[in-house]
Amino acid sequence: MSQLVYLISSLPSLTFGEAPPLTIDEFLQEAKNQLSNKRFQKLEQFSLQHFKNGDGKGKLKKFTTLIDELQADMIEMRAARKQKRSPHPINLSKSIIEMNPLERELAIIQWQWDELSSMEVGATFTMTELIVYKLKLELVHRIYSFNEEQGAKVLESVVNPSQKLED
Amino acid sequence: MPEMKIKYTKTERARQKKILKVSQRMLPLFEAMEKSLMVTINSIAEQIEKIQEAIERNNEKAKPWISVLNDEWVDVKDLISVNEIITHPVDIAGVRVHQFEKVDFNVELIGDELPLWVDDAIELMQEQLKLKAEIKCLEDQIALLEEELLEVRARVKLFENRRIPNAKIAIRKISQKLQDDERLTIATAKVVKNKTE
DSSP states (O other): OHHHHHHHHHSOOOOTTSOOSSOHHHHHHHHHHHSOHHHHHHHHHOOSTTOOTTOOSHHHHHHHHHHHHHHHHHHHHHHHHHHTSOOOOSSSOGGGGGSOHHHHHHHHHHHHHHHHHHHHTTOTTSHHHHHHHHHHHHHHHHHHHOOHHHHHHHHHHHHSTTSOOOO | OOOOOOOOSHHHHHHHHHHHHHHHHHHHHHHHHHHHHHHHHHHHHHHHHHHHHHHHHHHHHHGGGGGGGGOTTOOGGGTEEEEEEEEEEEEETTEEEEEEEEEEEEEOOOOTTSOTHHHHHHHHHHHHHHHHHHHHHHHHHHHHHHHHHHHHHHHHHIIIIIIHHHHHHHHHHHHHHHHHHHHHHHHHHHHHHHHHO
16 A cells, blocks of 8 residues: 555656656556556556456446447447438537547547546545556647647658658 | 752652642641640649649648647558559540549558547548549659650651751752753754754
């Protein structure tokens, strides 16, 4: 328990839309050093990027259900787009459809962030708080990767394949 | 230019007159062909310009959201590529060229787990690739038409600078020589006649 308290206390705070204060690898290395194997494995299995259905218990179970619903919303929005009809999402607002792809993605990430924040309430110094931190760190990193110059290069590398993408 | 050898005969004069007549009839045809090729090339160049503008417009339209393409969770580059540019042969200004029809894309199935922006990105990439393929076809057309234009210009020059002037010179020289010969024959005949009297 004290290790968990120490680890959580030592983590820098995360802010939506701001630069990530540490990498995912740095976070995992720190967690590996501080946590028991069992706890570390539990932490490792949670990822929004590599999300698997049905992960978690309690508050985390609720979150995985929300992510399942989000995926269902995305399926519905894709189907509606193909069939040229208005979509009927469960969680996402209909106004999202009107947004451009970046605004829409940010709105979805904001929704995930808010859901994660609500899970943190009353879960101070618990595994739930640590898992939420990891998931939020993933989100912060994802937002930070959205870059106009690099995005244009990605488009160019597909449209003009002879032009190599600079990493 | 080397001095041309001329046979001073009536048959040769008739042959040169025929060459002149045919050349004078062909020259306007080649000039018209040259003009038509130039107009066609300019019109294709304008088409290319319009397509470039459409590409620019699409890029401008996508600019507000282009940053999402660098999403570290998705590698969109592997999701789409061009399989084949489909064209059909047509004759433009008498030249056989390939007209753009459509692009056959290799598009990977977009998994449900992939973010929604991927659909928009694929749509944008398909449109830009299609427009680029159209430009490529039109550039190939211009290359073929320019090749033909060079040949036609060479023919126009050949008729203008060689065939027509040469035929005119040959006709003039032959006529002059034949006239001189005729005068000489008449004069000789007169002298012979006077002597015999």
